[in-house]
Amino acid sequence: MPTIFSHIAVPIAAAVALGSKRIPPSMLAAGMVAAILPDFDGIAFKLGIHYGGIWGHRGFTHTLGFALVAGMVGAWLARYWKLAPWQGYAWIALCMFSHPLLDTLTNGGVAIPLYWPFSEQRFFSPWRPVEVSPVAFSRFFTQRGADVLLNEIQTIWLPLMAAALAIFALRHSRKKP
Numbered sequence: 001m002p003t004i005f006s007h008i009a010v011p012i013a014a015a016v017a018l019g020s021k022r023i024p025p026s027m028l029a030a031g032m033v034a035a036i037l038p039d040f041d042g043i044a045f046k047l048g049i050h051y052g053g054i055w056g057h058r059g060f061t062h063t064l065g066f067a068l069v070a071g072m073v074g075a076w077l078a079r080y081w082k083l084a085p086w087q088g089y090a091w092i093a094l095c096m097f098s099h100p101l102l103d104t105l106t107n108g109g110v111a112i113p114l115y116w117p118f119s120e121q122r123f124f125s126p127w128r129p130v131e132v133s134p135v136a137f138s139r140f141f142t143q144r145g146a147d148v149l150l151n152e153i154q155t156i157w158l159p160l161m162a163a164a165l166a167i168f169a170l171r172h173s174r175k176k177p
Contacts, residue, residue, distance in 0.1 A: 003133045003140075004039065006152040008032040010098035013160035017167035027081045027088075031095035034070060038062050038099040042135070052110045057135075058103065063116045067097035102156065108132030129155045 011031030015023040023031075038061040049056045060066055071093030078088025100112045104125040109132050111122030131151040134140050 003148060003152060004036050005149070006130075006156045007035045007039070007099050007102060009156050009160050010102070011035050011095045013164040014095075016161065016164035017171075019168070019171070023091075024081055027077075027083075027091060030074070030077060031091055034074075034092045034095040035099050037070070037096060038066070054113060054116060058100075058110050058112055060113070060116060062100035062103060062112050062114075064097060064100075064114055065117065067093045067100075070096050102130070104128075105130045105155070106132045 011023075011028055011034070014031070015028045039057075041057050041059055041061040044051075044056040044059070051057055054060050071089040074088035074090070074092025075085040076088070077092070078085045081088060083091075100114060103109070104112050104114075104123055105128055106124075107128045107130065111124045113120065113122050115121065129151075131148045133148050134142070134145055139145065
């Protein structure tokens with residue numbers, strides 16, 4: 001998996017691209033929580049649930065269905081963001097679904113059951129440039145953890161921020177003087 005630090009890159013990049021008027025700070029914060037929430041399935045390790053199972057890590061919380069259900073929270077929050085319910089729904093669902101999509105880009109771990117419960121098939125992207133992160137907290141603060149963070153800067157953060165800044169610049173170049 002990418003680290004928790006890189007799962008938040010997608011909502012941050014969207015906020016940079018769209019601006020704070022469209023993505024207010026509370027909406028960005030909710031999107032960041034949604035983007036990392038699927039990894040709370042790591043608690044399954046403590047409960048003795050099998051890693052590769054649908055109830056374990058990279059299981060049902062890493063599915064399109066989970067993101068679509070979670071989008072209902074965004075529909076409810078939309079009134080606080082002064083948005084239509086469908087916009088809040090889409091924001092939370094897309095931020096959450098970015099998590100399993102990023103996980104498909106990793107070079108380790110188990111593949112992602114994107115379409116469960118409709119399909120048991122698990123997916124990895126054909127292109128897998130993201131170094132899988134150490135799961136154990138103690139192993140994260142090692143040279144391996146530093147290498148993973150550097151890899152994520154190169155493969156996730158830089159491309160997303162370049163795209164976000166390009167969209168931001170394009171949006172602002174179209175404004176009338």
